[in-house]
Amino acid sequence: MEYSAxxxxxxxxxxxxxxxxxxxxxxxxxxxxxxxxxIRTPIFEHTEVFxxxxxxxxxxxxxxxxxxxxxxxxxxxxxxxxxxxxVRAYVEHRMASRPQPTKLYYIGPMFRYERxxxxxxxxxxxxxxxxxxxxGPAADVEVIATPLDIFRAxxxxxxxxxxNSIGCPVCRPGYRNLLKEVYAPVLPQLCPSCQSRYERNPLxxxxxxxxxxxxxxxDPPPIFEYLCPECAQHFSEVRRxxxxxxxxxxxxxxxxxxxxxxxxxxxxxxxGGIGSQDAIGGGGxxxxxxxxxxxxxxxxxxxACGMERCVLAMKAGADAKRFAGGVDVFFVSLGxxxxxxxxxxxxxxxxxxxxxDFDMMGRGLKAQMRYADKVNAKFVAIIGDNEIDxxxxxxxxxxxxxxxxxxxxGLASMLREGR
RNA sequence: GUGGGUGUAGCUCAGGUGGCUAGAGCAUCAGAUUGUGGCUCUGAGGGCCGUGGGUUCAAGUCCCAUCACCCACCCCA
Numbered sequence: 001m002e003y004s005a006x007x008x009x010x011x012x013x014x015x016x017x018x019x020x021x022x023x024x025x026x027x028x029x030x031x032x033x034x035x036x037x038x039i040r041t042p043i044f045e046h047t048e049v050f051x052x053x054x055x056x057x058x059x060x061x062x063x064x065x066x067x068x069x070x071x072x073x074x075x076x077x078x079x080x081x082x083x084x085x086x087v088r089a090y091v092e093h094r095m096a097s098r099p100q101p102t103k104l105y106y107i108g109p110m111f112r113y114e115r116x117x118x119x120x121x122x123x124x125x126x127x128x129x130x131x132x133x134x135x136g137p138a139a140d141v142e143v144i145a146t147p148l149d150i151f152r153a154x155x156x157x158x159x160x161x162x163x164n165s166i167g168c169p170v171c172r173p174g175y176r177n178l179l180k181e182v183y184a185p186v187l188p189q190l191c192p193s194c195q196s197r198y199e200r201n202p203l204x205x206x207x208x209x210x211x212x213x214x215x216x217x218x219d220p221p222p223i224f225e226y227l228c229p230e231c232a233q234h235f236s237e238v239r240r241x242x243x244x245x246x247x248x249x250x251x252x253x254x255x256x257x258x259x260x261x262x263x264x265x266x267x268x269x270x271x272g273g274i275g276s277q278d279a280i281g282g283g284g285x286x287x288x289x290x291x292x293x294x295x296x297x298x299x300x301x302x303x304a305c306g307m308e309r310c311v312l313a314m315k316a317g318a319d320a321k322r323f324a325g326g327v328d329v330f331f332v333s334l335g336x337x338x339x340x341x342x343x344x345x346x347x348x349x350x351x352x353x354x355x356x357d358f359d360m361m362g363r364g365l366k367a368q369m370r371y372a373d374k375v376n377a378k379f380v381a382i383i384g385d386n387e388i389d390x391x392x393x394x395x396x397x398x399x400x401x402x403x404x405x406x407x408x409x410g411l412a413s414m415l416r417e418g419r
Numbered sequence: 420g421u422g423g424g425u426g427u428a429g430c431u432c433a434g435g436u437g438g439c440u441a442g443a444g445c446a447u448c449a450g451a452u453u454g455u456g457g458c459u460c461u462g463a464g465g466g467c468c469g470u471g472g473g474u475u476c477a478a479g480u481c482c483c484a485u486c487a488c489c490c491a492c493c494c495c496a
Contacts, residue, residue: 004487004488007487007488059493059494059495060494060495063420063494064494064495081496110496112494112495112496114493114494114495115420115421115492115493115494116488116489117489117490117491117492118489118490118491119496120494120495120496121496124496125496126496128496257495258494258495259495268495268496269496275490275491276490276491276492277494277495277496279495279496280496281496282495282496304496305496306495306496307496308496309496310496332454332455334454363449364449364450365454365455366450366454366455366456367448367449367450368455368456369455369456369457370455370456370457371456372456373456373457374456374457377456380455380456382454382455384454386454394454394455396455396456398456398457401455401456401457403455
């Protein structure tokens with residue numbers, strides 16, 4: 001019986017892993033550049049971390065989590081996102097008693113049970129950053145602007161930043177009531193899910209994409225015109241700092257994200273050319289989450305970006321082959337005596353820091369050359385009886401085709417300089 | 420959860436109205452006589468035609484079911 005990977009999952013094959021490593025290295029370099037440290041949390045958590053953290057009435061928690069009871073009768077969930085686990089770890093390890101702020105980043109797989117589609121998987125990968133302990137707008141702006149640098153470094157253009165502020169527990173109830181008033185007359189015409197949203201979380205009415213509902217719902221007054229003075233002040237500072245950095249954005253008063261922990265700033269990046277799942281990242285401020293998960297009241301902001309979608313967006317311009325590996329030197333051998341010599345030499349130069357490979361297939365010279373070319377060897381070192389007797393190798397530069405005979409002894413250091 | 424589309428070699432695809440050992444290009448492997456890659460040429464391996472039923476003398480081709488994948492809704496990364 002032959003098997004395939006489960007629905008909505010995919011293998012990253014040798015053809016693509018080089019590209020993925022490139023993406024990861026750009027992320028790590030950028031994070032280091034900005035003073036973030038990596039946090040690695042488990043792939044699964046107690047279900048409650050997400051129920052309380054993400055919100056029990058969100059789509060993610062209600063119908064998308066991989067939740068199961070383990071053999072010890074504990075409720076376990078494969079993480080659907082990275083912020084709640086990071087905050088759980090922040091609280092658990094008392095990171096508040098480290099130098100503040102706490103700046104964390106993560107890279108890793110997430111799991112959501114959704115119908116797979118272009119750019120949507122059941123196991124997918126995100127990188128994200130969290131600034132915990134800062135209430136001021138500089139943190140919001142750092143978290144919005146830094147992924148844009150990563151996108152740019154990856155050659156992803158055509159990114160739009162959508163920005164909104166959804167207020168705080170002081171000003172949101174007022175706006176929520178306003179929305180309910182505005183939409184009460186058309187309530188019977190709305191779709192069933194909007195009717196339930198009306199009761200449970202009226203803000204999310206703004207998020208309905210159904211054309212029909214949109215027809216019935218006149219554009220609401222923008223939420224950011226109803227913020228309390230503190231939220232309005234914060235929002236305008238965020239905008240001022242974005243302008244100062246030259247970050248362009250569009251105000252999108254309908255942007256209400258699907259996780260309950262957000263307050264004040266919310267944002268989302270969209271890209272062109274990758275299909276209908278065009279949100280490549282998003283985030284916002286979550287000042288209540290740390291407390292919700294058992295810590296002291298602590299302000300925080302974060303962002304998460306989808307790596308599959310980054311790779312999709314890159315493919316338009318970048319070919320995966322550019323990131324394929326390749327060894328410094330491939331040893332070609334002629335005859336059995338040479339085959340054994342080459343085997344030793346490969347291990348020897350490797351121990352001196354030169355990447356090397358050699359023929360294991362017992363192939364002829366021509367086939368070995370062809371192979372060395374196909375796997376991108378920078379140099380080929382040919383060894384036969386003549387070379388062994390003279391203590392030399394025939395070293396060929398595969399890009400120029402130049403070949404010369406060099407002493408075996410200095411091979412490793414010569415290759416180190418030559419690359 | 421709701422629609423629509425597609426399943427033939429590792430990949431991209433041909434295979435009118437059912438009919439002989441199921442094809443091509445690319446990829447893989449092996450050759451093109453003396454110890455040299457990319458170009459070219461020759462050859463080889465590799466497919467129970469997604470799976471299970473049915474109709475028929477005969478099914479890759481027609482019918483039904485099932486599974487998988489893709490796209491969109493939804494949701495989001």
